[in-house]
Every structure is written in structure tokens, then in C-alpha cells.
Amino acid sequence: MRSVYFRDEHEQFRLEVRRFVEEQVAPHVDAWEAEGRIPREIFRRLGALGFLGITAPEEWGGSGGDIFFAMAFLEELPRSMSGGFCAAVSVQQFMATPHILRYGSEALRREFVVPSIAGHKVGALAITEADTGSDVASIRTAAAREGDSYVIHGEKTFITNGADGDFYTLAVRIGDAPGAAGLSLLVVDRATPGVTVAKRLDKLGWHASDTAEIRFDNVRVPAERLIGREGAGFAMLVESFALERIVAAAIAVGSAAVALETARGYMSARRAFGRTLDTFQALRHRLADLDAELEAARQLTYHAAWLHEQGEPAGRESAMAKLVATELGQRIADACVQVYGGYGFMEELPAARMFRDARGATISAGTSEIMREIIARALFDTKGEGR
Ligand SMILES: Cc1cc2nc3c(=O)[nH]c(=O)nc-3n(C[C@H](O)[C@H](O)[C@H](O)COP(=O)(O)OP(=O)(O)OC[C@H]3O[C@@H](n4cnc5c(N)ncnc54)[C@H](O)[C@@H]3O)c2cc1C
Structure with missing residues (x-):
């Protein structure tokens, strides 16, 4: 095309x-x-x-x-x-x-x-803590400057590549400035003394990805591990969230396309009442609606990516793309389970995993509610940005 x-x-x-x-x-x-x-x-x-x-x-x-x-x-x-x-x-x-x-x-x-x-x-990006995820500015993991080093105390959770990865780009609080102004980013090797993988987390889906809780107890890293300058962490994170959301939207679009393709393939092979499923108008129209919505989500994602590439502000469009594509991804995975009938509920066939995996996408890299909040701010006012 x-x-x-x-x-x-x-x-x-x-x-x-x-x-x-x-x-x-x-x-x-x-x-x-x-x-x-x-x-x-x-x-x-x-x-x-x-x-x-x-x-x-x-x-x-x-x-x-x-x-x-x-x-x-x-x-x-x-x-x-x-x-x-x-x-x-x-x-x-x-x-x-x-x-x-x-x-x-x-x-x-x-x-x-x-x-x-x-x-x-x-590598892993470690922002979320047990008490705070969406509200990034409230993280509590702290790093104190001691001579040529920073000494880190705190805990992170839900960290992708957290247990098996080699290093963390770690969001920490340095100094007394409250909220967003106190955030900085440090790079920390997993092998540094005081870093422990507290738990490998069991998840509803995304089973092949390691997701972990990490503890930082008196972890000393050289001061050169600071990314940029102290206090600039929140701005760097917010800037990168647009790309994160475009990435999540593109994966959701690709996943939904595979789910739709899988459903269509099954419908052309499976027979009921002497006909293949792909001849039943109720099913054909359900998939036709989803295909149309998928094309809209895909083009919105491309548009957000294009804006980002041009160096234009893409906060609103990337939030829209992530919201629309990941929510649609769940509906398409659900439709895929439904057209498989009883086989859709069985783990040995692909629909069940697609269904479970689609669920994570409206939570990670910023929830759907936060995406709506960003879109609403652009609609009603232009104040800062949550995750
Ligand atoms: C599989 C997976 C992988 C992840 N990987 C990483 C990773 O690699 N690194 C990392 O740092 N984090 C990671 N996360 C964490 C993820 O970014 C957070 O779970 C997410 O940002 C939500 O934070 P929370 O879980 O603390 O929920 P909370 O912020 O406590 O939110 C709970 C609920 O309240 C809603 N809510 C919160 N604030 C508002 C508001 N202002 N308006 C309306 N509703 C609101 C949320 O949408 C949600 O429904 C991962 C999560 C998952 C599930």
C-alpha cells in the first residue's frame, strides 16, 4: 500500500x-x-x-x-x-x-x-514505586551527594527488564526541592552493591518479560552517573513520554492487526451450520467495524510519530494515539477470543494470550485515564503534564 x-x-x-x-x-x-x-x-x-x-x-x-x-x-x-x-x-x-x-x-x-x-x-527505566506510578513527581527514592558519589535509598516496582537487565535509568529525588523540581536521573548498574532484586512479579500477561521489584539500599554510584543536571529529571522524563506513548501505540496497532488476522484466518477455516464462519454477516460486520477503527488508530499513531519526528509538540497526539490504539487493542483481542468460541478460552491457542497481553497496554507507559487527562488539559487548559 x-x-x-x-x-x-x-x-x-x-x-x-x-x-x-x-x-x-x-x-x-x-x-x-x-x-x-x-x-x-x-x-x-x-x-x-x-x-x-x-x-x-x-x-x-x-x-x-x-x-x-x-x-x-x-x-x-x-x-x-x-x-x-x-x-x-x-x-x-x-x-x-x-x-x-x-x-x-x-x-x-x-x-x-x-x-x-x-x-x-x-537496560530498564525505573520510575514507578509501590506508592506512586501515575504521579511521577511524588516518587521517594532518594540520592544524596557524598563527595564524588551519590548514595541511593529506595525501592522501585513493576520494572520491565528489572531482574535480568544490566542497568537502570533510575528516577531519584536529590536535595530538598519538593515535587517535580527535585527529580533527577541516575544510571545504576544492577551489579552495584546494595541493589537487590526483591521480587520477580507474576503478571496477568506479558509472561516472557521480566518485571521486578528492585531495592536500593545504601547504593553508591559515581557522581558522573548523573544524566544531565540535578533537578532536570522530570523535564527529561516528560519529554520522553511522548515517544514512549507512540511506541506503545505502534505495538498496540501491530498486536491488534495480528489479532484481527488470526480471527479472520480462523473464520475462514471453522465451519458451523454447514458454512464457514466468515460467511456470517454478524461476524463479518463486527470485524469490519474493528478493521475500520484499527486503520484510524494506525493513521493517528503515524501522525503522532510524524509530529514527533518534525520536533513539533506531540504530547496531545501521542496521548490520543496511545489511548485509542491500546483501548482498541483490547476490544480486538476480545473479538478474537469470541470468534474462536470455546477454543478462544483455551491456553493452547493464540487468542487467550493475545487477550491477556492486550490488557497490560492500557496501564503501562501511562494509563488510559492519564492519557485522557493530558488530552483534556489540551482541550480545556494547557497546564503541565502527568505521566
Ligand atoms: C506490565 C507492566 C510493565 C511496567 N513497566 C514499567 C517500567 O519498566 N518502568 C516503570 O517505571 N514502570 C513500569 N510500569 C508501571 C506503570 O507505568 C504504572 O503501573 C502506571 O503508570 C500506573 O501507575 P500505578 O500502577 O501506580 O497506578 P496509580 O497511579 O495508583 O493509578 C491507579 C488507578 O487510578 C487512576 N488514576 C491515577 N491518577 C489519576 C487521575 N489524575 N485521574 C484519573 N485517574 C487516575 C489510574 O489510571 C489507575 O486506573 C509497568 C506496569 C506494568 C503493568
């Missing part, structure tokens, strides 16, 4: 990603879902193919592509049939490393971004 956003090179890249996911990922995801983790080797293979630094500058090992190469990549990841795989890989590239790449020192980029792009290191 001709597109204003995708050229032949993007489509070629999309096919390369599809081939990789179908041949080297999908056959193994059942085992990874059972183990609750993605093997390190897969990150290394993704890195070797240039899939982990798609938009990053070439001088840091990236491919220097535009955002539509990333969109093609993210839409293809769900062909793995594992939301957990999509989460682990997208966090590494689009959430754990962008702040370091944009605001970190050369040394930090060399130590963390370059090996992440190569697939030799795996």
Missing part, C-alpha cells in the same frame, strides 16, 4: 524484521513465556542486525533511521505472539536509553548506549 510515511526502504526493513520475528522468535516464545524471560542471545542477535539502535546516530552504533523505521519495527514485533517479548525489546531501545543518548555525557553513552545498541547490555 502506498503511504505518505513509508518508502520502499521502510517496507524492505519491515520485511526483514518480519522474517526475523517469524523465524527466530515466534518458534521459541512458548518456552520464553514459561521461563518468564527472553534469552540474552536474542538481544545480541537483534543488536547484530541493527534492530536495537534504529533511530540512534551512527556515531553511537545506531542506524540513524527516521522514526518510521521504528514504527515498522514495532508493528512487526507482535508477530512473535508475545506481548512480553515486545515489552522487553521496546523498553531496551525506546525507554531505558534515550535519556542517556540525549542528555548523558560521552562517557555514559559509551558505557551504556553503545553496548545496548549492540545487544550486549540490557
